[in-house]
Amino acid sequence: MTLETKKSVFVELGKFLSQFSENNTLQNPAVLHNETFFDAFVDLIQLSQSHNGWYTPENVYFSIQSWAEALTEENLNQWLSSYSIPIQEPKKIALILAGNIPLVGFHDFLSVLITGNTVLVKTSSNDQHLLPFLAKYIIAVQPELAQNITFVEGKLENFDAVIATGSNNTARYFEYYFKDKPSIIRKSRNSVAVLTGNETKEQLTALGEDIFRYFGLGCRNVSKLFVPKGYSFVPFFEAIFTYQDVIHYEKYANNYDYNKAVFLMSNFKLLDNGFLTLKEDQSHASPISSVFYEFYEDINDLKTRLKSENELLQCVVADETIENSVAFGQTQNPRLWNYADNTDTISFLLTI
Missing domain, CATH: 3.40.309.10 (Aldehyde Dehydrogenase; Chain A, domain 2)
Structure with missing residues (x-):
C-alpha cells in the first residue's frame, strides 16, 4: 500500500470525525460508511462516561474534534514531508497505551500505520472502546489494513519494537521487560x-x-x-x-x-x-x-x-519570553509534528 493511499485513509477518518461535536453533531452524506458507523459512534460517545467516569461527552467531543482538525491532507503532507518512508516488509510494533484522556494513544497508532508497519495494541482498561471503533472505521475504508491491526488482551508476543506509556514506576518495569527490544518508553511528565x-x-x-x-x-x-x-x-x-x-x-x-x-x-x-x-x-x-x-x-x-x-x-x-513555549490555551491542541516527550516517533519507526 502506498503512502498516498494510507494518507487518504486517515483523511477520510478526519472527515468522519468532523461530523461530531458537542453542540452540532450533523451527518454529512458525503462521508464514507456513515450508514454503518455514524449512529454507533454517537452511542459510543454517550456511553464513554459509563466506561470511564472522567470521559465526559464534552471531553470526548473535544478530543474527537482535535483529531478531526489534525487529520487533513494538508496537515498529513506537512507532517510527513521531511521523511522518506519506503515501502518495505512491515515490522510488528507493540503499543502499550495510557488511558488518562480520550484517544491519548492515537498518535502512536497513526504513526505505526502511516509508516507501513503492523500494530499490536494493548489498550488501557480505562480506554478500551474509542480506538478499536476508529480502527474498524479505517478498515472499512481500506480493508487491506485489517492485516496490519491487532488488539491484544493478553500477553504481547512476537513483536519487533515497542512504544509504551505509563507512570515513572511502570516505566522502570517496561525498561527492564523490553530491554532487548527497540523501544520508546514514556514516563510521567x-x-x-x-x-x-x-x-x-x-x-x-x-x-x-x-x-x-x-x-x-x-x-x-x-x-x-x-x-x-x-x-x-x-x-x-x-x-x-x-x-x-x-x-x-x-x-x-x-x-x-x-x-x-x-x-x-x-x-x-x-x-x-x-x-x-x-x-x-x-x-x-x-x-x-x-x-x-x-x-x-x-x-x-x-x-x-x-x-x-x-x-x-x-x-x-508562556508568551514569547520563553523559547519554544506554547501559547496560552493551546496545550491540548498539538500538531501532528508535536511529539510526546519530544521523541520523534516516525524517525524511531524508520530505523527499526
Missing part, C-alpha cells in the same frame, strides 16, 4: 506556565483551558505556575471563574474535597476559589483540582532552570 504579571484577562482565561481540560489528567495540562515575586493571583482567579462548573463533576469534586483536606490537615497555606486550590510547592506534579506555584526573581535564571528540567516537562506555556 508535567506542563508548567510562566507568568510575568502582564498577561491579559483573555490570556489568563485561556490558561484555564490548559489547566481544566480533561480535568487536568493529561501530561499537557498545566499543573504548575511560575510567577514573579509579589504576584497577585486576583486577576488569575477572576479570569478562570468561567470554569467553575468543573466542580459539579462528582469525581473532580471528590478529588477537590480530599486534596484540600489533606493540605489543610498538613497546615499548608492555600489559595482557594471554591473549585481550585493553589499551593506553593517546588514540585511540578500537583494532584487533581490543585495547581502548584513558585515565585521567581530573575526570568533568565528561570529559563536556565526550565532547560535543565526539560526531560520532566511536556509543555511550557
Whole structure:
C-alpha cells in the first residue's frame, strides 16, 4: 500500500470525525460508511462516561474534534514531508497505551500505520472502546489494513519494537521487560506556565483551558505556575471563574474535597476559589483540582532552570519570553509534528 493511499485513509477518518461535536453533531452524506458507523459512534460517545467516569461527552467531543482538525491532507503532507518512508516488509510494533484522556494513544497508532508497519495494541482498561471503533472505521475504508491491526488482551508476543506509556514506576518495569527490544518508553511528565504579571484577562482565561481540560489528567495540562515575586493571583482567579462548573463533576469534586483536606490537615497555606486550590510547592506534579506555584526573581535564571528540567516537562506555556513555549490555551491542541516527550516517533519507526 502506498503512502498516498494510507494518507487518504486517515483523511477520510478526519472527515468522519468532523461530523461530531458537542453542540452540532450533523451527518454529512458525503462521508464514507456513515450508514454503518455514524449512529454507533454517537452511542459510543454517550456511553464513554459509563466506561470511564472522567470521559465526559464534552471531553470526548473535544478530543474527537482535535483529531478531526489534525487529520487533513494538508496537515498529513506537512507532517510527513521531511521523511522518506519506503515501502518495505512491515515490522510488528507493540503499543502499550495510557488511558488518562480520550484517544491519548492515537498518535502512536497513526504513526505505526502511516509508516507501513503492523500494530499490536494493548489498550488501557480505562480506554478500551474509542480506538478499536476508529480502527474498524479505517478498515472499512481500506480493508487491506485489517492485516496490519491487532488488539491484544493478553500477553504481547512476537513483536519487533515497542512504544509504551505509563507512570515513572511502570516505566522502570517496561525498561527492564523490553530491554532487548527497540523501544520508546514514556514516563510521567508535567506542563508548567510562566507568568510575568502582564498577561491579559483573555490570556489568563485561556490558561484555564490548559489547566481544566480533561480535568487536568493529561501530561499537557498545566499543573504548575511560575510567577514573579509579589504576584497577585486576583486577576488569575477572576479570569478562570468561567470554569467553575468543573466542580459539579462528582469525581473532580471528590478529588477537590480530599486534596484540600489533606493540605489543610498538613497546615499548608492555600489559595482557594471554591473549585481550585493553589499551593506553593517546588514540585511540578500537583494532584487533581490543585495547581502548584513558585515565585521567581530573575526570568533568565528561570529559563536556565526550565532547560535543565526539560526531560520532566511536556509543555511550557508562556508568551514569547520563553523559547519554544506554547501559547496560552493551546496545550491540548498539538500538531501532528508535536511529539510526546519530544521523541520523534516516525524517525524511531524508520530505523527499526
